[in-house]
Amino acid sequence: MSYSLGIDLGTTFVAAAISRDGQRVEMVPLGDRTVTEPSVVLRRDDGSLAVGDAAARQAGSRPGDVAWGVKRRLGDPTPVALGGEARPAGELLAAMLRDVLARITAEEGEPPSRVVLTHPANWGPYRRGLFEDVAAEAGLEDPPMLTEPEAAGVHFGVTRGLAEGELLGVYDLGGGTFDAAVLRGRAAGVEILGAPEGMEHLGGVDFDEAVLGRVDQACGGAVSELDAHDSRARAAAARVRQDCVVAKETLSVDDRANVPVLLPTRQEEVTVTRDEFEAMIRAPLTSTVDALRRALESAGVGADALTAVLLVGGSSRIPLVARMVGEALGCRTVVDSHPKHAVALGAAVVAARGSAAVGGLAAARPWAPTGRPGPRARRRPRPPCRSTCLSPMPRTPPSCTPPTPWPRPARCPATRPPSVRPPRRRRRLPRRDRDRVAGPAPRPVRAPRRPGDPPVRPDLRAVSTAATTRAPSRAATPAPTGADPRAPAPARRCPRPDTGPRPTPGPARLAHPAPSGPGRSPREPRLPDRSPPTPRRS
Incomplete structure (x- = not known):
């Protein structure tokens, strides 16, 4: 009997659902104890x-050989370090997808007739192309792709009924990503309105890290100070991290949770309350509510026009999520009976009914790859602008979907008006280079004071400027008459303002007072010298 398969390859777990004859839709048990299996x-x-539970069982004893949250690394040029080897994230995702397909094919006795894969709504063409390469490496030829909010909306419409024309907001907070979208019911399914919003690095994994940080702080940093090269310390840190995940899930149904901290150096138990946990995650949850509002603005609808807001994803079961979304939008929130399974069940419905279940499903896949070329070979070319210059449009970042229609560039080379460039400023040379090019600045020559010259009161306003001028050399001032030329020059003193009785003003005031010397008053300035400078002694 033929069947259709929907696979949700998530950041923290993998889920799969089967649809037989287009009527019955059920989950496929992948884990040993649960329906889903961990993405390890x-x-x-x-x-x-090794993937799934087989890898999770050995994660505590071999933490260096285990990789968690590989889906987040898709598109990252840095490979994943796994057991001392560098493996690309696409290869690890393909191993998980190949294992799911092999197990379901062995149980059903034949391969599925149609497979639909889901991905976050905020992925751009580049990451969607890499995800198609993952499917091709796992043995799937050109599988249909579906966004996670659309798959959840299809499952809601099938189980609870979404009339034609009704609007549904989708709040998908999973293990590693967040998506927000607005869907409208159709006769055969749903269609997405506007542009979905999302965050690539926000989910339950970040909440686990918040709880781990709280436990580490309560232990005085004992967890973070563990030696990463010690196998016992790595195994203990992995156990503490797993206990923090269990405590986070416990806080969704209880007011407090106890985290055992069993380290090689100390053993204790840390209690985390729900109020502490909500205080740690309130800020990121506020950003998710803002993203949902942006999705409503993109769809051109108000919050009062929504029938309900569907909460999807394992992290949406946190009580604070429903409370914050309801208070911010003022509308009814609906939590799916199985938030972790809604995406996979909706993908199975789309796989059975075809693209008619979701409006624009074919448009969600910009390429139809043949074989397995790289993403660069399938990159959509940039169309030229409408002018005659045939210059390409500005390149969009890989994480953004190019807008349609393409906007005209604001500064096209052909339509840009001619402009007169301002004259280029000459580069100012350093002082040593200016002295080399223009020569050193001339030094002032000053005449000595003669005995009997009337004292002249210095100009106090010129004292500050005299300190910034270049001091003349000692050779420029000849020795006074009768002095020994071999005697050392006297120490120079800066002129100070006169605090005593006011002296008789001289015939003129000088702008450059000179220091005192033998036979001169300490406050008398030096007269300018008109004679040529005395050669410097060797």
Whole structure:
């Protein structure tokens, strides 16, 4: 019997659902104890990869050979360090997808007739192209792609009924990403309105880190100070991290949770309350509510026009999420009975009914790859502008979907008016280069004071400027008459304002007072010298 398959390859877990004859939709048990299996990859000693529960069971004893949250690394040029080897994130995702397909094919006895994969709504063409490469490496040829909010909306419309024309807001807070979208009911399914909003690095993994940070702080930093090269310390840190995940899930149904901290150096138990946990995650949850508002503005609808806001994803079961969304938008919130399964169940419905279940499903896949070329070979070319210059449009970042229609560039080379460039400023040379090019500045020559010259009161306003001028050399001032030329020059003193009785003013005031010397008053300025400078002694 033929069947259709929907797979949700998430950041923290993998879920799959089967639809038989287009009527019955059920989950496929992948884990040993649960329906889903963790998104974990382990490198064995022989170089092969183990995924799912088989890898999670050995994560505590071999933390260096385990990789968590690989989906977040898709598109990152830095490979994932796994057991001392560098593996690209696409290869690890393909190993998880290949394992799911092999297990379901072995259980059903035949491969699925149609497979639909889901991805975050905020992925751009570049990451969607890499995700298609992952599917091709796992053995799927050109599988249909569906955004996670659309898949959740389809499942809601099938189970609870969404009449034609009704509007539904989708709040998808998963393990590693967040998506927000607005859907409208149709006769055969749903269609997405506006541009979805989302955050690539926000989800339950970040909340786990918040709880771990709270436990580490309560222990005085004992967890973060563990030696990363010690195998016992790494295993203890992995156990504490897993206990923090369990405590986070416990706080969704209880007011407090206890986290055992079993380290090689100390053993204790830390209690985390729900109020402390909500205080830690309130700020990121506020940003998700703002993203949902932006999705409503993009769709051109108000919050009062929504039938309800559907909360999807494992982290949406946190009580603070429903409370904040309801208070911010003032509308009814609906939590799915199985938030972790809604995306996979909706993908199975789309796989059974085809693209008619979701409006614009074909438009969600910009390329139809043949074989397995790289994403650069399938990159959509940039169209030229409407002028005659045939210059390409500005390149958009890989994480953004190019707008449609393409806007005209604001500064096209052909339509840009001619402008007169201002004259270029000459580069100011350093002082040493200016002296080399223009020569050193001339030094002032001053005449000595003669005995009997009337004292002249210095100009106090010129004292500050005299300190910034270049001091003349000692050779420029000849020795007074009768003095020994071999005697050392007297110490120079800066002129100070006269605090005693006011002296008789001289015939003129000088702008450059000179220091005192033998036979001169300490406050008398030096007259300018008109004679040529005395040569410097060797």
